[in-house]
Amino acid sequence: MAGESEVNPGWSLIDCDVHCVPLHADEIVSRLPAYFRTQGLVLPGGPGLPHPTGVRRVDARGPRGEPAGSLPEKMQEQLLDAYGVDFAVLIEAKLLTVGVHPDTHFGNEIARAHNDWLREKWLPADPRFLGSMLINPLDPVAAAAEIRRVAGSERIVQVVMTSATRIPLGDRIYWPIYEAACEAGLPVAVHPGAEGKGVAGQFTAGFPASYLEWHTNLSQNFMAQLTSLLCRGAMSQFPELRFVMVEGGFGWVPHLLWRLDKNWKGLRSTVPWLDRLPSEYVLERVRFTSQPVEEPPSSDQLLELLHMMQAERTLMFSSDYPHWDNDSPLRAFPRLPEEMKERIFWKNAAELYRL
Amino acid sequence: MKEKRTIHVCPAAELPPGSRKIIDAGDGRSIGVFNVHGNYYALRNLCPHAGAELCQGIVTGMNEPSAVGEFRWTREGEILRCPWHGWEFDILTGRSVFCPEKVRVATYETGVETFDAGVDEAGMVIVRI
Numbered sequence: 258m259a260g261e262s263e264v265n266p267g268w269s270l271i272d273c274d275v276h277c278v279p280l281h282a283d284e285i286v287s288r289l290p291a292y293f294r295t296q297g298l299v300l301p302g303g304p305g306l307p308h309p310t311g312v313r314r315v316d317a318r319g320p321r322g323e324p325a326g327s328l329p330e331k332m333q334e335q336l337l338d339a340y341g342v343d344f345a346v347l348i349e350a351k352l353l354t355v356g357v358h359p360d361t362h363f364g365n366e367i368a369r370a371h372n373d374w375l376r377e378k379w380l381p382a383d384p385r386f387l388g389s390m391l392i393n394p395l396d397p398v399a400a401a402a403e404i405r406r407v408a409g410s411e412r413i414v415q416v417v418m419t420s421a422t423r424i425p426l427g428d429r430i431y432w433p434i435y436e437a438a439c440e441a442g443l444p445v446a447v448h449p450g451a452e453g454k455g456v457a458g459q460f461t462a463g464f465p466a467s468y469l470e471w472h473t474n475l476s477q478n479f480m481a482q483l484t485s486l487l488c489r490g491a492m493s494q495f496p497e498l499r500f501v502m503v504e505g506g507f508g509w510v511p512h513l514l515w516r517l518d519k520n521w522k523g524l525r526s527t528v529p530w531l532d533r534l535p536s537e538y539v540l541e542r543v544r545f546t547s548q549p550v551e552e553p554p555s556s557d558q559l560l561e562l563l564h565m566m567q568a569e570r571t572l573m574f575s576s577d578y579p580h581w582d583n584d585s586p587l588r589a590f591p592r593l594p595e596e597m598k599e600r601i602f603w604k605n606a607a608e609l610y611r612l
Numbered sequence: 613m614k615e616k617r618t619i620h621v622c623p624a625a626e627l628p629p630g631s632r633k634i635i636d637a638g639d640g641r642s643i644g645v646f647n648v649h650g651n652y653y654a655l656r657n658l659c660p661h662a663g664a665e666l667c668q669g670i671v672t673g674m675n676e677p678s679a680v681g682e683f684r685w686t687r688e689g690e691i692l693r694c695p696w697h698g699w700e701f702d703i704l705t706g707r708s709v710f711c712p713e714k715v716r717v718a719t720y721e722t723g724v725e726t727f728d729a730g731v732d733e734a735g736m737v738i739v740r741i
Binding site for chain 2: 429489493519521522524526527529530
């Protein structure tokens, strides 16, 4: 299945986080039911901490200044062809914010409109595009219905929702989502961006005061979500549930797993449904995407980290194209052991998404 | 193999069900002797994890593995929890709850020596090490 690219002969590459966006709001609004068309596309506001040069790469705009990520042909040229990407997993990262919108009716409609847009505009544009169906986790019953509506569509490979929540993701309120995803055989991915917006909770220590502080803290939220998925029993309740932590960093993974395992030895009676080391559930059924890759002072340190987190099982390459902090598939990693490289750039994702 | 020796712990009346005594074995070892539901058990007073005095921990029960949201409390009085990190040990076997195959504490044979059945039916609790 791996295509041979002229750029990287023999290089098989799945990019697990690529951002498409609507060219204009009407691509989504026109797909809404009549009443909601009158409301336009108003997403929950941010914490007021702008990125100094904008989140989306200036050099990824279209020829007439179209937003980065809004034109399939630009993405084909600048990412897929340029790097020999065999498959790009598309995640629309702006509309994810409907998952913290206080109006769940609106959020549900936006998710549906997104999924139709994705299937009508993007997936037919290139067989290398794989889709993430958007759901609104604030309304788990509606989200489950949406999963059942969209599941089975060609090249829809996962469910995606915001990593920012009111209640951590392991909670039972989300179980209709996990049940439907398991039934559809699809992994559930979470992606950052809505932290501190809408009804989402703030970071534990309080409000960040700059984009740098906000962005750095995103990994804290991912840690809390993974801990919750394990401790509240979601991973136990759904033995088929597979989870993808997208763009949440990964340097924390060894720390969290070691800490969870250590705590579990003494505190397992508080979570008796975890019947083995928490890390075992993660190694089997949770995957992390690589971008933004950790950049320690020496590449040896990164290699050690990859060994510690068993990256050959748990890590999947992602570029985050076309955002400001995107990683080049050619430069993100130091020279890796061959097998690990193949696992990170291809096999882990190919197995997860059953490609 | 060295011949076992007998340590006299206390008169049985001083170790009723639910109680324990910690004794000095005289060779550097400290041993906890527990009466669980009328039977005696002896464990090394040393947690294999971090060296805590395990036998000073609370005696309690445990939640057995269960479905999410269920708490199946069982084995009340048979589980010893280390005072440091809370590791659970089965007093009856010395085995840990979380990894019974690999993580355990040494156990010793116990008994009751009766010197004069007519006078003192309870006798003396002993540990053989």
